[in-house]
Amino acid sequence: MTEVGGFRDLWNDTQFVKQELYSRVSSQQAIHFLFDFLKPTHCSVSGGCTKNFLSPFKIPNDASKAPFTFDVKGWSDIPSGIVKYTLVVHKLMKKSNSNLLTIEAKRNPFHLEERNVAALPFPKFLPSSSGVYAFILKVTDEANNSEFARQIAIFDPYSTISTTAESNFFVSSAEKLGNYSWQSRGSYIQFTWENYFINAYQVENHLLLPVEEFSIDGRDTNINEEEEKSKGEDVKYLYDDHDGKRTLSGVEHVNGITGFDVFYSYISYLTSSTNDGTTPSDEPFNLTNTNTTAELAATNTSNKMRMKRSSHGSLPATINPNTIENTFAPTSVEPTTPTILQASRSGGTENKWIAIRNITQSTFVLKQEWRDGDSINISVRARDIMNNTKTESRLVSFDGSPPSVNEAIFTKNVGNSSYKYSSRVSIMASDEHSGVRQVRWRLTDKAKQDEIYKEGYLRNDPIQRSECSTIDDCYCIPMGECYKKKMEFDFDNCWLATDKSLLTKDIFVLEIEAFNQAMLSSEVTRYELGRLTSFDGIDDGYGIRNLTSESFGNGTKLTWENVPSCYKISDVTVLLYNDCDKAKAPRQITLPTTKTEYVLDDLQ
Incomplete structure (x- = not known):
């Protein structure tokens, strides 16, 4: 309070x-001080x-190919009120000797912008x-108290998903x-795609990668560090980024892939019930069953021996099938803790995308009863954090029955054909479900049947259906491939060239x-191939x-x-004896192996 007043004295000269x-x-005047x-x-x-x-600080799409937008609604301050919002953007990089992301330039933000309440919202932001x-929001009140919130986001408009070696799926x-x-x-149909998909x-x-703890240096270059430390400022857990696709904790992934879906279609060729793999819906179907370990069942199929006779060959002997080791026998596969899905063809999981819960597994097992000749088309869809997708498929077909051999003929000594001394093997075989793809022959010694003396393979590649229509001994399997029934290959008689001392003893079996x-x-x-010396080239x-x-x-x-x-x-050697006395060592004359004559002169 102030007060004025008093008096004055009037004088006339002195x-x-x-x-x-x-008066x-x-x-x-009253002055008020407000403490906040x-x-x-x-x-x-x-x-x-x-x-x-x-959300205290919302970025609607934290893995974006487009500009980022921001929502900072819901903040309040009592008693002084909010005066401004500051947005600081830092680019992150991998920290040396660590699997953490850290701020790339702590004292040089990638972007900094300040807005008062009336100037909100922040404009869209497009990284270069x-x-x-790291997007850091600083909310400041009239008393200069500040609170921080943080969001982590990826900007990646160009990367794609690719595949590695085809053998990985x-x-x-x-x-x-x-x-x-x-x-x-x-x-059980098990399929595996380990290390097949990648966002390189x-x-x-x-x-x-995960992001390291929030750093003082990474907040606002205008903040005095010592002052900030004295206040104990930090991003509170509730204001930090723990929700969304890209968070502080990093992203669970396999080679950059964050999700897998599978899709299957059963193809029955006999009933023309086929599906081209097109999905009725793009939404994945979530499994409710638990992970299980199972062994794939294996059915024992032993080869029975059958006697065959032909006009060009002798009667074959029969042997015990248990003494033959079938190196082509299928082996069962034991999946490692895969998800096993019981297939259902009516209103179930067929022709639907099925989401894989454990992406690190890269294996899926489908339990499906099948018929010989039918197929299942299996697709795997990989998805990354940017929602890029890539789909690859495999077709597996089924055949549980062996092929049949209608006729096998061995023809001895057909002359100079594929080999200088040739015999020929003809076989009539077929398989109505999967086709005969190859023939194996083995040459063994009858006395040592467990030892293979020689073996080989004849491939029977499929032919065009148009070509098959002109061949009598041709057939087509349900999948559409066509094969010849008759297969021939030449047999080299020289494969029988054993030691000459054994020619009358050895008995070879084809x-x-x-x-x-x-x-x-x-x-x-x-x-049984019979007397070996009856083969051309074996003497x-x-x-x-x-x-x-001839004397002269x-x-x-x-x-x-x-x-x-x-x-x-x-070698060819001429032995020359003098006076027919063989007690004396002869003179040896060695000739080239191609020589077929020699002249002796100056004989006495």
């Missing part, structure tokens, strides 16, 4: 005249939020390069020797069996024949023939 009094006047030590709060913490304000960004319950395309046993850009640039695409084998046909002589001599003057001319044979002549 003479006092009078005193005048002033007193007073005035007062409380930070702004968000309704998600204080209570009272509507559904629209549940792909990467992971296969039906592991199918036959390996059938290129995993055919399954012969068990109702996101992996190589570390876009999915075994023939056909395999379908599911690698099931037919009954084994066996031929028990000594390499020459028809040795003759004091000399003689020797001529001979090299016997056509699988046995190569190693």
Whole structure:
């Protein structure tokens, strides 16, 4: 309060005249000081939020190919009120010697913008390069109290999902020797896609790693660090980023893939019940069953031996099938804790996308009863955090029955064909479900049947249906592939060239069996090949024949023939004795192996 007033004395030169009094006047003014030590709060913490304000700092799409938008509604401050909002953007990078993301330039924000309440909302923000960004919101009241909220987001408009080696995606319950395309046993169909899908850009640039603790240096370059430390400022847990696709904790992924869906269609060719794999809905079907470990069932299928006779071959002997090791026998596969789905063809899971809960598994097992000749088309869809997708498919077909051999004929000595000394094997075999894809032959010694002396394979590649219509011994399987029933291959007689001392003792057996695409084998046909010297090129002589001599003057001319044979002549030597006395060592004359004559002269 202030007060004014008083008096004055009046003088005339040196003479006092009078005193005048002033009326007193007073005035007062009140000053109020407001103390505010409380930070702004968000309704998600204080209570009272509507559904629209549940997040203290909302970025609607935290994995975006488009500009980012921001929602900062729901903040309040009592008693002083909010005066401004500050948005700080930092680009993140991988921290050295750590699997954490940290701020790339702590003292140089990627973007900084300040707005008062009336100037909200913040405009859209489009980063100039792909990467992971930390968006920090600073809310400040009239007393300069501040609260922080943080969001982590990815900007990646260009990366895509690719695939690695085709062999990384296969039906592991199918036959390996059938290129995993055919399954012969068990109702469990297991397929695996480990390390097949990848978003290489996101992996190589570390876009999915966790983010380190919030740093003072990364908040606002205008904040005095010592002052901030004294206040104990930090992003509170409730105001930090724990919800959404890209959070502080990083992103669960396998090679940059964050989700897998599978899709299957059963194809019954006989009933024309096919499906091209088109999904009626893009939404994945969620499984409700638990993870289970199961062994794929294996059915024992032993090869029975059958006797066959032909006009060109001898009667084959029968043997015990238990003594034959079938190296093509299918082996069961034991899945490692996969999800097993019981297939249902009516209103169930067929022709629907099925979401895989455990993405690290990369294996799925379908329990499905099947008929010979039918197929299942299996698709796997990979999805990354940007919602990019890539779908790949595999077709597996089924055949649990072995092929049949109608006729197998061995024709001895057909002349100079594929080999100089050839015999020929003809086989009539078929398989109505998967086709006969190859024939295996084995040459064994009858006395040592467990030892394979020689073996080989004849592939029977499919032919065009148009070509099949002009061939009598042709057939087509339900899938549409066509095959010839008659298969031939030439047999090299020189494969029988054993040691000459054993030619009259050894008995060779030729075994023939056909395999379908599911690698099931037919009954084994066996031929005893008989006397070995009856085969062209196999002889028990000594390499020459028809040795003759022709005398002239004091000399003689020797001529001979090299016997056509699988046995190569190693050397030709003429032994010359003097006076027919064989007690003395002869003179040896070595000739080239191609020589068929020699002249001796100056004989005495």
